[in-house]
Amino acid sequence: MNRIDGYAPIRDYAAIGDGRTTALVARDGAIDWLCLPDVDSPPVFSRLLDAKRGGSFELQPAEPFEAERAYRPGSNVLTTTFRTASGSVRVTDALTLADRTIASPMRELVRLVEPLDGRVPMRWRARPTFGAERRTRMERRQDRVVAVSGRHAVAVSAWGAGDAEITDTTVGGEFVADGEPAVLTLASAHGEPLVFVAREQAERSLERTDRFWRDWSARADYDGPWREPVVRSALALKLLVYSPSGAIVAAPTTSLPERMGGVRNWDYRYAWLRDATWSLDAMLTLGFHDEAEAFFWWFMHASRRTWPRLSVLYRVDGGVQRGEHEAEGVDGYRGSRPVRYGNGAADQVQLDIYGSVLDAVARFWREGGHIDKDTAKDVAKLADYIAKIWREPDSGIWEARGERRHYTQSKAMCRLALRRAGELAEAGVIPDRREQWEPAESGLREFLDERGWDEGLGSFVRAPELRELDASLLTMSVLECIDPTEERMVQTIDAVRRELAEGPFVYRYRGDDGLPEGEGAFLACSFWLAGSLARAGRVDEATELMDQLVASGNDVGLYAEEIDPETGEFLGNFPQGLTHLALINAAAAIAEASA
Amino acid sequence: MILWGSLAGGLVGTIILTSGLRMSQEAGWTRMDLPLLLGTIFSDDRSRASVIGYLTHFVNGLVFSLGYAGIFYAVGRAGWDLGLALGAVHGLFAGGGLVTVLLPAVHPRMGTHWTDAEETPILESPGFLLHNYGRATAVVTFVLHLAYGAIVGAFAAGF
Numbered sequence: 001m002n003r004i005d006g007y008a009p010i011r012d013y014a015a016i017g018d019g020r021t022t023a024l025v026a027r028d029g030a031i032d033w034l035c036l037p038d039v040d041s042p043p044v045f046s047r048l049l050d051a052k053r054g055g056s057f058e059l060q061p062a063e064p065f066e067a068e069r070a071y072r073p074g075s076n077v078l079t080t081t082f083r084t085a086s087g088s089v090r091v092t093d094a095l096t097l098a099d100r101t102i103a104s105p106m107r108e109l110v111r112l113v114e115p116l117d118g119r120v121p122m123r124w125r126a127r128p129t130f131g132a133e134r135r136t137r138m139e140r141r142q143d144r145v146v147a148v149s150g151r152h153a154v155a156v157s158a159w160g161a162g163d164a165e166i167t168d169t170t171v172g173g174e175f176v177a178d179g180e181p182a183v184l185t186l187a188s189a190h191g192e193p194l195v196f197v198a199r200e201q202a203e204r205s206l207e208r209t210d211r212f213w214r215d216w217s218a219r220a221d222y223d224g225p226w227r228e229p230v231v232r233s234a235l236a237l238k239l240l241v242y243s244p245s246g247a248i249v250a251a252p253t254t255s256l257p258e259r260m261g262g263v264r265n266w267d268y269r270y271a272w273l274r275d276a277t278w279s280l281d282a283m284l285t286l287g288f289h290d291e292a293e294a295f296f297w298w299f300m301h302a303s304r305r306t307w308p309r310l311s312v313l314y315r316v317d318g319g320v321q322r323g324e325h326e327a328e329g330v331d332g333y334r335g336s337r338p339v340r341y342g343n344g345a346a347d348q349v350q351l352d353i354y355g356s357v358l359d360a361v362a363r364f365w366r367e368g369g370h371i372d373k374d375t376a377k378d379v380a381k382l383a384d385y386i387a388k389i390w391r392e393p394d395s396g397i398w399e400a401r402g403e404r405r406h407y408t409q410s411k412a413m414c415r416l417a418l419r420r421a422g423e424l425a426e427a428g429v430i431p432d433r434r435e436q437w438e439p440a441e442s443g444l445r446e447f448l449d450e451r452g453w454d455e456g457l458g459s460f461v462r463a464p465e466l467r468e469l470d471a472s473l474l475t476m477s478v479l480e481c482i483d484p485t486e487e488r489m490v491q492t493i494d495a496v497r498r499e500l501a502e503g504p505f506v507y508r509y510r511g512d513d514g515l516p517e518g519e520g521a522f523l524a525c526s527f528w529l530a531g532s533l534a535r536a537g538r539v540d541e542a543t544e545l546m547d548q549l550v551a552s553g554n555d556v557g558l559y560a561e562e563i564d565p566e567t568g569e570f571l572g573n574f575p576q577g578l579t580h581l582a583l584i585n586a587a588a589a590i591a592e593a594s595a
Numbered sequence: 596m597i598l599w600g601s602l603a604g605g606l607v608g609t610i611i612l613t614s615g616l617r618m619s620q621e622a623g624w625t626r627m628d629l630p631l632l633l634g635t636i637f638s639d640d641r642s643r644a645s646v647i648g649y650l651t652h653f654v655n656g657l658v659f660s661l662g663y664a665g666i667f668y669a670v671g672r673a674g675w676d677l678g679l680a681l682g683a684v685h686g687l688f689a690g691g692g693l694v695t696v697l698l699p700a701v702h703p704r705m706g707t708h709w710t711d712a713e714e715t716p717i718l719e720s721p722g723f724l725l726h727n728y729g730r731a732t733a734v735v736t737f738v739l740h741l742a743y744g745a746i747v748g749a750f751a752a753g754f
Contacts, residue, residue: 019712037708097711106709212713244706245719245727290715297717304626305729317727318626318719372641 001027001067006051007334008032010256010570013048014069014078014556015236018095018209019243022252023109024048024574025078025093027067027555029060036152037107037190039242039252040269040316042131044154044188049255049339050331055129057186059091059111062121062174069556075213076235077206078556087118089177096205097212105155105187105195110206113161113182124161124184125172128154138166144196145171151191159183159199221287224591225543226583229550232557233580234286237279240577242316246294247271247302248279249316251561251573257336258519258562258572265336267324267343268561268573270313273299273353274397275578277360282581284367285588296364299357300375307378308385310357312350312399313343322346348395349404354386355413355420359479362420365429376430383421384433387440390414396463397472398508405463408452409472412481415444453488459495460488462509469499470509471525477532478585484535493532501529502565504548520562520571523549527582531589539593546586559583597667597751604678604750605660608743609653615739625732627725632694635704635718656743659685663747678748679741686740690733695721 001012008026013033016023021041024033032047032054046054065082072079077094092112098104113122130136130149137148145156145166158164160182162173175182185202187194197205213235220231240249250272255265276295283292302318303310311320324346326338361379365371371379390411393404418441425432451464462470473492477484500507505521506529526549533542552568553559559579561572619625631641633655634648663681667673699707699720706716725732 017712019710019714020708097713098709100709216712238712241712243712243714244708244710244716246706246715246717247719294715294717298719301626301719304620304628305623317722319727319729370640372643374641374645 003028003051004334006047010333010560010574011554011568013558013574014071014554015239015252015558015575016076016078016093016095017239017252018097018107019238019241021095021107022239023093023095024253025080027069027080029058029067029080029082029091031057031093031109033253034109035252035269036154036188038316039249044128044130046129046330048253049333052331053129053329055127057109057111057124057126058172059113059124059184060122061086061089062123071232071235071556072210073214074217074231074235075210076239077210077213081116082120084118084120087120087178088116089120089122090114090116092206094206094209096202096209099201099205099208102201103195104201104205105197106190106192107188108197108202108205109186110202111184112203112206113177113184115177115179115181119176119178121174122161122177122182123172123174124158125170126156126186127170128156128186129169136169138168138171140164140166146194147171152188153190153194154186154188155194155196157183157185157187157196157199157202219287222285222588224587225594226546226550226587229553229557230286230584230587233583234282234288236558236575236580237282237577238291239575240279241291241295242271245302245316245318246291246298247314247316247318248276248295248577250275250313250578251576253573254341255336255339256333256560256571256573259336260569260571261335262518263336263338264519265332265338265340266345266573267340268576269316270343270346271298271302271316272313273303273310274312274350274356275581277353277356278581278585279577280360281363282584284363285584289367289369292364292367293369296360296369300378308381310353310382311346312348312353313346320346344401345395345399348399349392350396350399351386351390351392351394351410352397352407352413354382355416355479355481358382358417358420362424365424365427371424371429376424379424380421380431380433383418383430383437386414386417386421387437390440390444397475398470402512405465406447406451407463407470408448408460409470409475411444411447411452412473412476413479415441415448416479416481418444448482457495459492462511466511468509468511469496471496471500471506471522471528472508474525474528474532477535478528478589480535484532485537489532490536493529493536497529500525504545504552505563505565520564520569522562523552523559523576523579524561524582527579527586531582531586534586534590534593537593539590542586542590542593546590549583549586596753597673598661598664600673600751600753601660601664601667601747602657604747605657605663606653607750608660608746609656611746612656612739612743613649613652615742616735619731619735625725625729625735627721627728627732627736632698632702632705632718632721636702639704639717660747663744664751667748667751673748673751675745675749675752678744678746678751680744681748682741682744683737685744686737689740690724690736694725695723
């Protein structure tokens with residue numbers, strides 16, 4: 001792996017996590033991204049966004065090496081095997097799950113170094129930071145090194161990894177891997193005392209964590225094609241679940257660029273209602289009912305303050321995200337500035353989320369989820385609200401930062417919302433106010449038929465005033481806003497493929513979105529295309545496309561938001577939940593169409 | 596007089612506190628739903644949980660008023676001003692310890708900072724000073740506890 005100006009390619013990262021936060025491990029053994037204690041906290045390791053000033057936890061051979069990586073089967077525990085001229089060594093990384101029966105660190109990273117053959121010289125170095133403006137103090141306490149910054153502290157422990165040497169900002173060591181395994185841990189505490197663990201406890205935690213992940217993924221109820229990538233995607237999505245609340249973040253990173261060196265750099269460490277409700281759908285598809293129920297409760301509770309108006313995104317603790325700011329003095333991934341914290345899309349109006357939410361509620365109910373009377377009343381209020389506001393322009397699924405428009409996809413999703421509400425009302429699940437909703441539904445139908453469709457293009461269009469293609473229109477097939485086999489939908493699929501695809505990869509749109517031009521192809525759209533082809537009955541085409549898309553994942557089966565079709569370089573935040581759940585959805589659609 | 600007055604004040608104060616919280620929810624100031632939080636200890640059906648939670652909250656309100664009565668006896672007087680002071684302590688305890696620390700610790704369906712991928716709780720924890728349920732939650736809760744305390748004190752003193 002070659003770093004460019006100190007930055008590893010996004011494709012060369014793997015993710016480990018514990019249900020609260022996620023770390024990114026580069027192929028060369030460096031952990032370049034870790035926010036503590038939670039996924040939306042400031043990063044302790046942030047070399048991902050600043051190769052000079054961001055901290056990291058390096059662990060690699062002290063001589064030239066080749067690296068090969070894999071997750072342990074069915075697990076989110078990562079192994080990296082380094083081969084050098086002197087031999088080979090395996091590093092196993094995990095953010096461990098606490099054993100509640102004994103005192104355990106609040107958060108814990110365990111790195112196990114096992115010699116496989118020969119005598120491999122190794123070196124390691126940890127440089128924790130607690131935000132650019134915060135001062136970090138390094139102290140030696142007995143046989144550990146503790147980095148302290150205010151109420152935050154991390155303890156680095158090393159067994160069999162040489163004498164730890166500390167500087168003002170780093171702790172590190174060198175050793176030869178040739179006998180007993182070495183163990184390195186980083187334990188954190190936030191507003192409470194550090195818990196120091198013994199080597200044996202750290203090793204047990206790692207194995208216990210691996211057992212949990214294997215048991216969890218074994219519950220995946222999916223026997224269709226591409227089972228391994230589907231289960232890997234489920235594991236990736238589970239990493240994005242913030243367990244204390246049940247929220248699902250879009251990605252665990254901020255400001256990985258959608259165009260190298262560009263300004264399309266956003267903070268994705270929030271729960272987008274749209275992505276998260278689709279995640280609920282994916283979880284149900286795979287039989288993970290507990291996660292689906294936890295998320296269902298989370299969004300019913302998180303949205304309470306504004307109900308029936310929904311925010312586009314929420315903080316993982318359930319708060320409404322406010323504001324977006326640009327970090328001063330942070331270089332950005334390969335010079336991609338600004339680095340943003342917070343996300344301004346929170347203040348936008350996006351009508352499509354109502355369709356996502358009501359579709360998720362209906363799916364939850366169809367799968368046996370319980371909807372009690374209070375929830376049922378709230379759901380009906382949501383339908384009332386959509387019937388009232390559907391005529392308003394919005395910022396659309398792509399969160400356009402220019403003027404609001406009447407996006408076709410948004411209107412289709414509003415119509416889906418009312419249809420799902422109608423189905424729930426007909427089944428007696430929610431109060432029946434279909435007579436009130438009907439005029440809005442027919443208005444939406446009329447909008448789609450007359451203003452959303454362009455006979456000349458032979459396709460639905462992005463918006464009546466933007467007569468161009470938009471890959472989000474594929475969601476009309478994916479979510480069955482209209483019959484996926486209907487001629488207009490089939491023509492739209494062909495038009496998107498013709499105009500927006502480059503090889504297997506599909507761009508979101510070609511037109512203006514209020515930002516400087518240029519970004520990669522959007523991987524979720526590419527999977528939507530595969531799913532849409534399957535739903536249209538074109539299974540062979542869908543299968544061929546899916547094979548190509550599955551092959552485009554990185555070596556451990558993870559995907560970013562976007563990809564450069566020419567170079568295969570990943571772009572955008574990583575790993576991206578929307579891409580993984582689109583993969584699951586497409587695989588399930590092809591499996592169903594093939595049955 | 597102090598005992599029965601405190602109990603009567605506890606009942607009225609709890610009505611005010613519960614109604615005030617409900618109105619604050621409707622006004623969009625907070626997502627704090629105390630009956631739901633208490634009721635989901637016993638049931639994951641929202642409607643049933645709310646009913647159980649209301650009953651539990653009223654029992655709690657009466658039990659706390661007995662505590663107020665004990666303090667009134669101990670200091671040898673009662674009054675709205677002393678009740679107000681006790682309400683302030685009660686509010687701080689509720690926001691800083693009772694609901695933020697003790698409730699998540701005993702609630703079978705609530706997450707905590709320690710909850711990891713092994714668990715799938717259905718309720719988010721309130722966070723320090725109830726921050727997770729909206730920034731205004733601490734203020735709303737504190738003010739309503741002041742009202743509760745003043746009412747209990749006034750009833751105990753026979754107005």
